[in-house]
Structure formats: structure tokens, C-alpha cells
Amino acid sequence: MNRFMDTQESDAQSIYSYILKKLNSWNLAYIHLIEPRILGGMEIKDHKFTTSVATIFRKDYKGLIIIAGGYTRETAMEIVEKGDADLVAFGRHFISNPDLPFRLQHSYPLNPYNRKTFYVRGPEGYTDYPFYSQSKL
Amino acid sequence: MNQRTDEYGQTIENKSKLLFMILEEVTKVFPSNCVGIRFSPWTT
Numbered sequence: 001m002n003r004f005m006d007t008q009e010s011d012a013q014s015i016y017s018y019i020l021k022k023l024n025s026w027n028l029a030y031i032h033l034i035e036p037r038i039l040g041g042m043e044i045k046d047h048k049f050t051t052s053v054a055t056i057f058r059k060d061y062k063g064l065i066i067i068a069g070g071y072t073r074e075t076a077m078e079i080v081e082k083g084d085a086d087l088v089a090f091g092r093h094f095i096s097n098p099d100l101p102f103r104l105q106h107s108y109p110l111n112p113y114n115r116k117t118f119y120v121r122g123p124e125g126y127t128d129y130p131f132y133s134q135s136k137l
Numbered sequence: 138m139n140q141r142t143d144e145y146g147q148t149i150e151n152k153s154k155l156l157f158m159i160l161e162e163v164t165k166v167f168p169s170n171c172v173g174i175r176f177s178p179w180t181t
Contacts, residue, residue: 011149012178012179013178014149015149015152015153016176016178018149018150018153019153019156019176022153022157023174026160026164026169027169027170028169028170028172028173028174029169029170029171029172029173030173030174031173031174031175031176032173032174032175032176033175033176033177033178034175034176034177034178035179036177036179053178053179056178057178066173
């Protein structure tokens with residue numbers, strides 16, 4: 001379970017399992033889980049966790065689960081249909097697609113994101129990604 | 138890695154104690170159904 005030696009609890013699963021079971025009685029708005037495929041903004045291509053973190057903890061937590069981390073339209077629908085998550089959050093695709101929900105709804109292609117402009121000042125990579133109709137012109 | 142030897146380390150209950158202390162306080166101000174928690178179980 002330790003991807004990076006000593007950087008996480010060796011018994012992370014038991015700790016989170018314990019926490020999530022306890023949280024059932026708190027009637028919280030949601031629990032938001034992050035997939036390990038994002039680490040410090042870098043996408044993990046070869047991560048060994050093939051099972052979604054939502055799938056692992058769904059058995060412990062019965063409330064609303066939001067999952068995020070490297071999802072596509074297809075995998076997002078899949079995890080919700082399976083019932084392992086209730087909502088899927090998008091981060092990077094939202095940066096490059098101001099109309100992301102519209103695009104996902106209609107299965108339109110997404111603007112690729114440019115990681116180099118993620119954390120810089122100015123409008124480039126921040127407010128200049130085109131809407132779907134604009135990008136078709 | 139939590140290597141504490143006080144009441145915030147060693148056992149699962151202790152390691153998760155701070156979270157529930159915070160939750161206890163936060164839900165005194167906001168109703169619990171307005172509070173969400175974000176976890177990265179495999180990354181931190």
C-alpha cells in the first residue's frame with residue numbers, strides 16, 4: 001500500500017476505514033476522495049491501484065461520496081453507475097474547458113490542458129480556453 | 138508518517154482523534170450537513 005516509502009501510513013486503509021465508518025453517523029454533506037493517480041499535480045500513468053479508492057471505501061461509508069482524480073466522461077459514468085461514488089469532480093479538465101459540463105453532457109471533445117500555464121499569472125491558460133462553439137469556428 | 142507517542146499517535150483511534158476534534162468544533166458553528174471532508178487516503 002505504500003507507494004512512497006514512509007510518506008503515508010502503512011495502515012492507511014485501516015485508518016481511513018475506521019474514520020469513514022465513524023463518519024456515517026455524522027450526517028455530513030459529503031466525503032470527497034482523491035484517487036492516487038494524481039500526486040502533486042503529476043498524473044500517475046502506471047499506478048498500481050487499479051481499484052478506485054471510492055470502491056474500496058464505499059463499503060465503509062454510506063453517505064455521499066465525491067470522487068476525483070483522472071476521470072474521463074466514460075470512467076466517471078462507470079463509477080457512478082456502479083454505485084461506488086455519487087459524484088465525480090473534475091479539476092484539470094475544468095481549467096481548459098469553461099463549458100465542461102456542457103461538453104460532458106453532449107460527449108463533445110475536450111480542449112487539452114496545458115500544464116505549463118496552471119500556476120502562472122495572467123489570462124493565458126486561465127481565461128483563454130475556448131468554449132465548444134468558439135473552438136469550432 | 139505519524140510517529141507520535143502521545144494521545145495523537147500509535148493507535149488508529151489516536152491518529153484520527155484530531156479530525157474528530159475539528160469536526161466537533163466545526164459542527165458547533167455549521168450544521169453537519171453543510172460540512173464535507175476531503176481525503177487523499179493513498180497520497181498523504
